[in-house]
Amino acid sequence: MIKHIVFWKILKEGTDEDRQKAISQFRQKTEYLKTIIPEIQEATVGYNLNEGDVYHVCIDSVFRSMEELDAYINHPEHLKVREFMNSISFDKTTFDYEF
Secondary structure (H helix, E strand, C coil), X not given: CEEEEEEEEECCCCCHHHHHHHHHHHHHHHXXXXXXXXXXXXXXXXXXXXXXXXXXXXXXXXXXXXXXXXXXXXXHHHHHHHHHHXXXXXXXXXXXXXX
């Protein structure tokens, strides 16, 4: 199994309310992806409760293999969500590991 976690800093000049709205949109998009991309075993979007210079949002997801993760990453609908996140983020890091 592969755990795929991505963290973003979003809306550099935005308020907490702005970020919450964007994260709500991201959650909706993620829920949609879960219905159309069978490789996704689990996917959860989280908002960081800490303040300051932190990553604001993450997605924590699980795939059976790196091949399934690659299929997800290159899926046309995922690419649309990635474009959305790229449009609102100013920093990102990814962490993948096998368990």
